[in-house]
Structure formats: C-alpha cells, structure tokens
Amino acid sequence: MNVADIMSTPVVTIRNAATIANAVSLMRQKGIHALIVERSHPADAYGILTASDIVAKVVAFGRDPERVRVFEVMTKPCIVLNPDLGIEYAARLLSTYGLHCAPVIQTELLGILSLSDILERGDFLSSPLETELADQIQQLTAQAQAVCQAEGSDSPACAIAWTKVDALQAEMAHQRQEKLSKTAFETYREAYPEAIADEEYDAWCGG
Amino acid sequence: MNVADIMSTPVVTIRNAATIANAVSLMRQKGIHALIVERSHPADAYGILTASDIVAKVVAFGRDPERVRVFEVMTKPCIVLNPDLGIEYAARLLSTYGLHCAPVIQTELLGILSLSDILERGDFLSSPLETELADQIQQLTAQAQAVCQAEGSDSPACAIAWTKVDALQAEMAHQRQEKLSKTAFETYREAYPEAIADEEYDAWCGG
C-alpha cells in the first residue's frame, strides 16, 4: 500500500497573505487540520499551515488571529512525499522529522498525507512490512535457485539473481535495526569464487 | 476559557500488556487518536499511547502490531494538565514539549486535551488572551485609582492594588515577549516613596 492509496484529497489551499482567522475558519468549515500555502513565483516552495503551527505560534502566545498572517506561522519550505512511496517509508519520514502531515507532490500537488490517514486507513494490521519483506525474500530466493539451475551456477544471471536477494535482506535488516553477518550473494560467491571476476565483483559491491 | 471546557471525555484507557493491534482496533472503533494507559501500582505514573507513537515506533519500522505491546510504545510518564488551566497556557505547554495531547487530571483522570480540541473548540478567535489581558489591566488600573483615592495614596491597600496591576502587565509582556521598562508599582513608588518602607518593598519585590 502506498501514499496515493490513503492520502486525503482534494487539497485545500490558502494565500500566504490571508489572516490566521481566515485559516481557522476554513479549517473548521472543511473539518481539516492542514492547509497548503500556494507558491508565489516559479522557484518558490510550497508551505504548509497546520493546527500545530496555529496552536504553537498564535494561541500559545495569546495573539489575535485577525492580526497574524499565514506567512508568519506556516512551515516553509515543507518536506514533500512521492505518491508511490510505501506507507511505512512515509511513516518513517514523517516521524524522523517530527511532522504530522506533508503534501504529496509529483509534478503537481496531489494530496496531503497525515498520521491520521496512516492510522485510520493504512493496512499495517493485516500486512505489516516485515511480513511482506519476508515473503518477497522467499520468492526471490526461489527465483534465484531456479535461474541458477537453469542457466548454471556461474552464469551472470545467477549472480545477479542473488544480488536481488541481498538488497531485500539488507532492507529487512535495516527495518529491524539488525546486523547482517553474511549476505546471500556473499554466500554464493564463496561457493562459486570463479563465477565473478574480482573487478566485476568490486563494481557490483561499490555501486 | 479553560481546559475543562474543551477537553474530550470520557477517556478511553488500555492495559499496558495489550497489543498494538488491540490498541489500533480500539482507536479506529472509537474514532480517537490517543489512549491513556492505566497505572499498575500506587506510585506508578499514567502513560499515553498516541497515533504518533504507533506510526513512529511500529508502522515506521514495518513491525507486526500483533507482536508489539502497548508498554513498548507508550510515552510514560506523561505530562498532565490541570482542568482549571487557561487554554492558551495549555497550548504553550503542549507546544513547548512537542505534544499533541495530554491527560487532564485532578486527583482523578478527567479527560484528554488535544491540539484538535483547541483548534476546533477554543474561543481564541473571539477572545484572544492579549485582548483579555488588556481589558483586565484596564479594570485593575481603574480599581487601583479608586482604592488610592478612597484610602489615600500612601495606604497599604493602594500599594497592594498597584502590585496587582504589575503582575498582569508583566504577564502580558511575557506573552508578547516584550520588555517592561517601568511597572505600575515602580511608577507609584517613585511618586510616593514614603508610602512603603524599604524592607517592606524588598519583601514584596523578592517574593
């Protein structure tokens, strides 16, 4: 499941010169907690105005929302999400940078993804990423075994098939914050040292 | 307007040994984003489990919610709010410590206050604190003038009345992050230096 599957649409935007009183009225009327602030020139960045910004910078200082404008309070530039990104990666990006929501952009503004969207509509209960990765590793391992049997253990196709297993094993270890003592490809290469020349191996390992 | 006026009730609680899958189901069913974790012994503290905790510590690492328990993910002890606190002060406390919600407690657990509650139900549009404080300063100033006229400019009641104006002026300057070159009481004392003995003045100023 990726960002595009659970993001909120359509995005509600606001002018940078509008007052916070305008912004709060708009949020209350639409029942939302974040507005995107449009760009004002071609090299400009998107901004975002959230409930958190308003509470922290206006309410917390007792300021009159009629006398504070959006540009004083918004977060800009804001971190943006790609619609194809898996929701677990979006979750980690939001939490690493302490965000509650971010605009989803690909060439144009597509939606907003918030922690609430992830909690309410994410499929992490039924398909946690660790289970999905384990399944994919199993499939790629079976594929690698099949390729190696078909084309020979020292064929380039066989070697490449094992590097694909490596990449997912490493990703799974990354998710779990674990170490990986030996990868599938390293195990393969120990068994078939002559299958890949040293310089080729180095090129693969480096890049 | 204070915390008790806008907090969400009743509070939904969860056991510390429950799984995150339990917690997510409960949140989805009740349409809420925070659960309070009950205490397990008399000197124990309350914990809180929020959407943000679940996204940051379970979803972001691709973990299976059936295999993670509430106590691994909750924030404990949590900062608590007093029901009598003004919403602007609650707003500043939440934002200073980067929180999205906190339990409201006075002897017993009364409710939860979130940024959403403040945004949606707060009266900060119609009565911003800076306007309220300005009104109160005007009233207290008028009172001080009346007391001083009635009881004499060098009466203790008059002096005390000016210290009350001071306190609100200082609070207003605190809200606005401004300096205060001379307070009402200092102005009064310059005009009536013999009204208050030095040692009395020092006691007031110190304490």
Added chain:
Amino acid sequence: MNVADIMSTPVVTIRNAATIANAVSLMRQKGIHALIVERSHPADAYGILTASDIVAKVVAFGRDPERVRVFEVMTKPCIVLNPDLGIEYAARLLSTYGLHCAPVIQTELLGILSLSDILERGDFLSSPLETELADQIQQLTAQAQAVCQAEGSDSPACAIAWTKVDALQAEMAHQRQEKLSKTAFETYREAYPEAIADEEYDAWCGG
C-alpha cells in the same frame, strides 16, 4: 519512596515583575537554585526560574541583571509533579524533558523536587525499582495461585488475579526496555480457554 518524601520545602516564590538581580540575591540568601513564579490570574499557570535560566539567558549574553525581569527569563508554564509519584517516575519525567527541577502540586503548591534531591535523598541505592517490582511480581503470582486454588481455575477472581500479574510484568519490561513474549494472563488463558468468554476477554484486553 515517592516525591513527597524527598522534595524540598518550603517553596520560595518570586513576583513575575521582579528583576533578575532581586532573584539572584534571593537565591544566594536562601542557598537555592530555583524559585516558583506565582500565578497572576485564576486560569494562569505556575512559572519556574532556575539557575540554568539565569545563566543561559542573562549571564551568557552579558546582560545587566538589574535591567532584566523574571518574566523574560522564567520557564512558563512548567511541568508539575504529583506528590504521590514514585521517585523513579519523577526521575524519568525530569530527564525526558531536560529539566533539573519541577514544582510539586496537588491543589496547592507543596514543594520543589530537583535532581539533587533525588541524588542525595533517594533510596535507589538500597531499593532499586527493578528489585521492588520483581518482589511484587512474586507476591502477586503467589496470590494468584492461592486465589485460583481457593476459588477454582476458571473463576473470575482467578482470571482477575492473573491480569494484575500481567500489569506489573509489563511495567517491569517497560522499565528494562525489553519485550514480553507471553504474559501471565495469556498463559493462564491458554490453559483454561473456557474460563473467560471471548467478548469478556476482549473487553479486558482493550481497556
């Protein structure tokens, strides 16, 4: 041992409009490093002024303490402690939020607790919490066994007794940042699946 046992009393307070020079003199005279700033209206919050605030915001900028007032430097609102809280929980609250001290309040202002109070007067050398929790788990386990023998393994009292063991086991695992693969209650339920109806079990687990 709880907060009330080791907090410092009486609390020394200061006016928000007093100068930092006043505050430093008062601290030096009383031999203390924190003052509580009184509230100025009913919905107001307590503030706190510490040695750390004065060093960081006055001395570090070479400012004249005669020309800076308490409200410019204090931390407000401040996080408050409940007098019944165990000192280990107070220690975690202070350290999580980077504080060196906090006022102790229950309806009224009772004292101040600082890291020094914990270091100097805490009983953590003779009774560390992990030892206390281990003892309590042992006692509650013995009680559960006795209750179950007396009232029957499928009695509600027996089931409830095991949930109490659960809560402390989870709390201990929380302190140690460990996982808990199976709880006492889960073990019990596997052995006596008919003792608790599914809906009852769900109610217990959720709340």
Added chain:
Amino acid sequence: MNVADIMSTPVVTIRNAATIANAVSLMRQKGIHALIVERSHPADAYGILTASDIVAKVVAFGRDPERVRVFEVMTKPCIVLNPDLGIEYAARLLSTYGLHCAPVIQTELLGILSLSDILERGDFLSSPLETELADQIQQLTAQAQAVCQAEGSDSPACAIAWTKVDALQAEMAHQRQEKLSKTAFETYREAYPEAIADEEYDAWCGG
C-alpha cells in the same frame, strides 16, 4: 538560480548491503562526501550515506568499517529536492532539518545538492533573494497600476493584479521574518470596496 543549476552530477550510488569500507574507498576515489543508496523494491525510498553518517556511527565508536554495512548507517528515507526549487529555498530546507546534502529527484535521480555547492557556486553574492523580490514587487506593482488604468479600477483584472503583488510582499516579509500590517490588495479594496463582492473576496482570501 535554482537547484538544477548548481547540483553535483552524476550521482554515485552504492548497494545497501555493501560494507562501509567499500563506501569509504568509493568516496575517497571519487573525491565526494555523499552516496545515494538505491531502492530495493517499487515502494522503497532512497537512502543517503554521508561522511557525517560514517564519522558519527562508525569512526566515533571505533567500529571496524569492514564489519559494518551501508544499511546500518545510512539515513533513509531521505528528504529530496525538486530541481526547479530556488537555491535559497533549498538552503532553508537543508538547514531547517540539519542536513548537509540531499538528492535531487524528479521522476528520476538527477543529482545531489550540498552546502558546499551552494557556498561555492550559488549566486547569492551578486543577486540576493531580498533584492530580487524587491525588484519583482516593483514590477508587479507597475503592472497592476497599468492594468487598473487600462481596464478600470474595479475590473476583475485589476483586483487580480493586486493579489499578485500581495503574494510577493507576503513572501518577502516571510523571508525577513517581519509582519505586514496592510497588503496591497487590502489597500486597493479599501479604496474600491464595490469592486469585489464580499463572497468573492472571501473566496480569494481563504484560498
């Protein structure tokens, strides 16, 4: 000047399962301080491995770089930059989130932008953004005056022209962290209140 004008290309990538010893050799050989870590499945995110990551997580703990892999040390997901973004906005995004570099992506991976690229190749000495914005405001103001003269002060085109001035004025005030007491459009509307119906005005102001 935008990100695409000064970013470094081509990007050097590395496998997530490679060792840190591999990564350091590659960095030394290419004379660079950041590598992009390729994605391992379609919903995956890009990672980045910087000199800072290696110094902080490998050297600082005296670990053997042969026994640590890229996925243990990389930052993932990483914040990405749009090639069209102005360098001042890229500068603020990097500094807000404490980054020294970020990949530049639009559909595909185009380059890396680092603080060094900005310092060495940015045109901020000759054309600081505040000067550019001031020039653009002047131009848009002249355009608005011309449009209003040509089409009438109460024409929609005239009103729209003033909202464009607003947007840049607000952006300039945002850059300078200043307030804006009255915008160009507000001034215009006070002069020609009948030019725009209330509901239209609200729609503009809100969105």
Added chain:
Amino acid sequence: MNVADIMSTPVVTIRNAATIANAVSLMRQKGIHALIVERSHPADAYGILTASDIVAKVVAFGRDPERVRVFEVMTKPCIVLNPDLGIEYAARLLSTYGLHCAPVIQTELLGILSLSDILERGDFLSSPLETELADQIQQLTAQAQAVCQAEGSDSPACAIAWTKVDALQAEMAHQRQEKLSKTAFETYREAYPEAIADEEYDAWCGG
C-alpha cells in the same frame, strides 16, 4: 572575572570501571554533583559523570546502581573549558550545549565549573559584561583619538587603533544580538580614504 576565579577545586575523579553505587557514595560523601572520569590511554578523552546522568540513565529506569558501571553512564568525550575564559563565555558555552558543568583543563585537569559556581560566585551582578564592554569601547576610542592626533590621521597606528575599537563594537553587538550598520574603522576610512591602500584594507578586512 574568568573561569579560574570561580571553578571548584580539587577535582574528584573516578575509575571508568567503578559501579554507580560507588559513584553515588563518593558524591554524597564529598557533597558534589560531578566526577571526572580519568583517561585510560594517551589519546583518550576525559569523561564526566553528573547527577543528571545518574538520574536519567539509572534511577529513571529503576536499575540497580550496584550493577551499572560508570562507563555505561558517563558523558565522554566531554567539552572542556580554558581557565582564562571569561565567565560569560563559559556561561554561553555551557548553555548552548545543555551542560550543567565541564572540566577546566590547560595541559592538566585544574577544576570543574558548574552553573552553581557561576550563580553563586560570579560577579555578573556588580559588573555585567555589557557594562564592561561599553567602558572598554570608550577607553579604546579615547586611545584611538589620542594616537591619531599624535601620529597623524593617516598614520598606520591611527588606522590600527580604530580596528581595535571595531572588534569590541562588534563583540558588543554580538552579545546583544544586534546589527552594526557602520563600524568605527569604516567611518574613519570614509573620512581618510587615502590613509590605507585598497589592498591593505582588504587584507585587514579579510583576516
């Protein structure tokens, strides 16, 4: 007044392999809140163990101090202070990095400086740095005027004298977080443009 004038001596040290129970007993016996951890080899760094470390990493997790060792809890390497540094600069260094104390070292370990030392023994009440800098600027300005009169307004000695005024003016503006539109030296150079050749001026300004 500098660090050496108010630091605490002698420093109490502890072995890195000692237990936290040992460390707490030593602190209680000596009435101190910080111990320096000695170096174990020539390229090693000093460590520091504070009350804050013990409360945050041992008490807050309920751990048994007999079973935790100093090296698990200490902060190492620690930031060190130079004995000649002014206390205001030491105050800013400590507060910028969130420290309560730091060892004072010059070739050998000389003392420890804590926030308490600054609060209790600092002379910032009677001689705030802003007053001292203002006095020094006045003196250096008088000196510059005297030198220029004696040796001629376009003498190198005169120019150098004005650069000294510059340096203190800039330092004062730095303390106050203010801008400086024109420096003493710039004013001088506008009046006597031929006094300093361009290349000489550039060398001064750059370095």
Added chain:
Amino acid sequence: MNVADIMSTPVVTIRNAATIANAVSLMRQKGIHALIVERSHPADAYGILTASDIVAKVVAFGRDPERVRVFEVMTKPCIVLNPDLGIEYAARLLSTYGLHCAPVIQTELLGILSLSDILERGDFLSSPLETELADQIQQLTAQAQAVCQAEGSDSPACAIAWTKVDALQAEMAHQRQEKLSKTAFETYREAYPEAIADEEYDAWCGG
C-alpha cells in the same frame, strides 16, 4: 592517530566586523569551508564561521551578504579540540554536538579539524579503534601475568597491573555500548582476597 596528524593548517582567520561577502570571497579563494574568528580581548573566546552558518543564516533568508557581518552569523564560543586527542574521540565529540569542524588549540591556535579531514585522512580503515584496544588489552593482560609471576600474586604491583587491564576493558565496552559483568581486577581480587585490604580497594574503586 591523533587530531594533530590530520588537522588542516594553517588556519585562516577573519575579523568579527567583516561582512559575510568578505568571508565568502575568502573561503572561495582559499577553497575552505570554515574560518576562525579571532578574539577581541583577553577573556574572549574563539568563534567559528562555517559554510553551514552562512547557508543557514544568510542564504536561507535571502539576505544580502554585503549587509550581514561575521559576528551576526558565527558560532561563539566554539568547542575546541586538543591536538593529542585520538581521532575516534574527536569524531564522537563532533558528532555528539552536531559539528562539522572545530579549531584545534593548545595554548595557541594550531589548526582546524573537519569531518572531511577524518574521512579523507583518518586511518580508521586500516586500524579501527576496536582492534587497537583489543591488542592493547592483550598486551596489558600479558604484562599483568608477568608482573604477578615475578612479584607475587598478592603484590601491590600485581594488583595495579590488573586495574590497568580494567580501564581498557571498560573503555572498550564503552565504545561498543556493552555491559561488563566482571572486570579483570574483580576476578583477580576474588582469587586473592587478602592481597588488598578493603580500605585500599575502596580507594582504588572510588577514585
């Protein structure tokens, strides 16, 4: 390998009153990313101006570098490094406090050490600290065994030799963030309880 072996020299300095435009020109001309800001009076501290400071505080706000001076942007006081410190300790100090470089000072200013210097010239690939510490522990253990055989297992020299092993074991455990259940010296003392009187042991353990 220590800081002096890989630091960059000579240090390029700049006046605190110079403009950022001057500073950028100097950095571009010398091909460096950090300048040291000289002290302006005897109790003054060194400052540092980095590419990161300029990007974050000047470029990111679109400010004109001709109108911003070094003292507004520099970091001061800055953390300093000792030339004898091992590079792994310097790496940890820099990364703990989020720095990219720091001046190296012993009585006088000797050089600057940056993350780049560590990455490019450090010997951590060929001699990681964990390998070096393991070698040293082996040597010290052999020495301790030899001393104890020569001078007797209950000789003071033997006891002292084991405390040296302790210190390095603890340092290695510190680097690896591991616990140490029993040290060499504790093992020794259990075998030869009469070798060291209790009070002597306590003195050793405490200090």
